Amino acid sequence: IAGITQAPTSQILAAGRRMTLRCTQDMRHNAMYWYRQDLGLGLRLIHYSNTAGTTGKGEVPDGYSVSRANTDDFPLTLASAVPSQTSVYFCASSDSSGTSDTQYFGPGTRLTVL
Amino acid sequence: GQNIDQPTEMTATEGAIVQINCTYQTSGFNGLFWYQQHAGEAPTFLSYNVLDGLEEKGRFSSFLSRSKGYSYLLLKELQMKDSASYLCAVRDSNYQLIWGAGTKLIIKP
Numbered sequence: 001i002a003g004i005t006q007a008p009t010s011q012i013l014a015a016g017r018r019m020t021l022r023c024t025q026d027m028r029h030n031a032m033y034w035y036r037q038d039l040g041l042g043l044r045l046i047h048y049s050n051t052a053g054t055t056g057k058g059e060v061p062d063g064y065s066v067s068r069a070n071t072d073d074f075p076l077t078l079a080s081a082v083p084s085q086t087s088v089y090f091c092a093s094s095d096s097s098g099t100s101d102t103q104y105f106g107p108g109t110r111l112t113v114l
Numbered sequence: 115g116q117n118i119d120q121p122t123e124m125t126a127t128e129g130a131i132v133q134i135n136c137t138y139q140t141s142g143f144n145g146l147f148w149y150q151q152h153a154g155e156a157p158t159f160l161s162y163n164v165l166d167g168l169e170e171k172g173r174f175s176s177f178l179s180r181s182k183g184y185s186y187l188l189l190k191e192l193q194m195k196d197s198a199s200y201l202c203a204v205r206d207s208n209y210q211l212i213w214g215a216g217t218k219l220i221i222k223p
Contacts, residue, residue, distance in 0.1 A: 042118065042201070042213030043157070058210070090156060100145060100164070103211065105156040 003027065004106035006091050012112045013081050021076045021109050023091030031094045032074040033103060034058075034066060036087040043090065049074055050096065081113045116140045118214035120202050125220045126192055134187045134200050134217045142207025148176050148187045149201040151216065157201055161187070189219075197221045 004025045013019050025032065030051045035043040045058030049068040063085060065077045074093075078085055088110050092103040117139045126132040138146070145164040149157035163169055163178035163185060175188040187200055199216040206212055 040215060042215045043203075043211075044213070045210060048210075100147075100162040101205075101209075102147070102159050102162060104159065107156050 004091060004093055004104060006089075006106040006109050008109060009107070010110040010112075012114065013078075015082055015113055016080050019078045019081055019111070021078075021089055021091075021111070023074045023076070023106055024072050025074075025091075025093045025106075026072065027093060027095070027104070028071060029093035029095045029104075030071070031096045031101070032068065033092040033094075034064070034074070034076045035090045035092065036060065036085075037090060037108075038087050046076065046089075081111075083113045085111065086113045087111060116206060116212045118202055118204060118212055120200075120214040120217045122215070123218045123220065125222060126189075128192055128194060128221055128223050130192050131188065131190050132192060132219065134189070134202075134219065136185045136187070136202035136214060138183050138185075138202070138204045138212075138214075140204045140206045140212055143180060144205040144207070144209060146176075146178055146185050147203045147205070147211065148174075148185075149203065151199045151201055153198070160200075192221050194221050194223070 007022045033048045034046040047066040049055045090108045091106040094103045119137045148160040151157040161176040168177045173190045178185045201216045202214040203211045
């Protein structure tokens with residue numbers, strides 16, 4: 001693995017189903033983030049984690065949950081999917097001890113909820 | 115509220131220079147980022163400004179004026195592969211990134 005990986009690449013999901021989007025990084029970054037990207041809007045932060053064992057809510061957390069059991073993994077769960085959660089989801093990570101704390105992104109998961 | 119403004123779309127000619135502007139109103143300022151995003155791909159980091167002035171990196175330069183809440187990304191010697199969306203983001207007082215909607219740059223031969 002080099003950088004950040006996300007799975008699945010894309011998914012079509014029936015409304016009401018539970019879904020977990022996976023994110024793994026091998027850069028030993030302490031901070032990780034989940035964003036959604038919708039046409040015409042900027043990236044919006046869903047949840048973040050500054051270090052393993054801690055998580056925080058972003059701008060649009062409702063309907064989503066996360067966990068951070070270790071440094072490398074940061075899964076995002078939709079407990080009961082709704083059509084408004086149709087979006088492209090990006091996971092990102094950063095080394096907050098660095099000068100700029102630049103975020104690096106995974107390839108994204110395209111999710112469609114019907 | 116917090117706001118990042120960028121033009122929605124710009125068109126430029128191969129070999130030319132283009133300037134993409136970004137204005138921001140945020141609660142606090144802890145740095146400004148520019149990212150490039152090709153269609154269907156992830157955003158990739160281009161530049162970071164935290165102090166006023168120009169940062170040059172090859173064909174790309176980024177400028178910041180904190181007093182004016184303004185930045186621009188300057189792309190020189192445009193190539194067809196520069197066709198992409200360019201995202202401006204500001205880190206606010208909570209140390210979270212606030213993102214603009216992006217500027218779609220179309221390069222014509």
